[in-house]
Amino acid sequence: MKSDYLELTDVRVTFDGFVAVDGVTMTVLQGDLRFLIGPNGAGKTTLVDAITGLVPATGSATFGRTELLNRKVHRIARLGVGRTFQTASVFEELTVLQNLDIAAGSGRGPLTMLRKRSSTPPEVEAALEVIGLTDLRDRQAGVLAHGQKQWLEIGMLLVQDSKVLLLDEPVAGMSAEERQQTGELLQRVGENCTVVVVEHDMDFMRSFATSVTVLHAGRVLSEGTVAQVQADPKVQEVYLGRAEVEA
């Protein structure tokens, strides 16, 4: 439903007088794969921190017309807004399936968790399919490849019924093949969710972004399609000397 969108209005975050996010207004629709780019220190992570309750902020951030700013982290997660961090935080000693079970909060106790089960809940099955780990469901998370751990973390958000996914540099450290697979995964996820990807990898952005917001010094510098943003002289100026945004 296109009515489920993330709407930020004049979001502002200040650390001891330093304005890290300086009145950001943007709307991300479901089905959009929005990339949030900008030089180091632009305020990208801080903006995600504000939306997910990690730092206090002023202004407004709504999803489905519910205000998210300044709520408790777990409450925001329960409202369907999930995030990943640069380092995947999966339970390494548990299997893929057990990780998803825990995220789903399926009510299975610790002992039953360790036993093999006869059936898998449909939402877990669906998440396994989307993240491409169906065949590795019984594999210990600790032995997964770097990319697979990131995918598992995205799966954990999906089984929590996250409708907004805020992903912080999801392809950092990935091989070219893993990047391609991650992009395709995000396209599948994006069909039903609102996805915001904080990213420095410009090739990845060019391949998979449906829209881009460029932050600079805490403000929105430019917004549009990849082509529009790349052609924007303001963006070229900020990235001057950085060949990565050039067409």
Ligand SMILES: Nc1ncnc2c1ncn2[C@@H]1O[C@H](COP(=O)(O)OP(=O)(O)OP(=O)(O)O)[C@@H](O)[C@H]1O
């Ligand atoms: N807890 C904090 N206290 C003080 N300043 C902070 C804090 N967190 C971030 N900042 C500052 O806010 C600004 C924005 O940082 P932020 O990490 O959001 O940028 P970013 O765009 O995500 O950068 P990068 O691409 O390097 O991750 C930076 O100048 C940073 O030093």
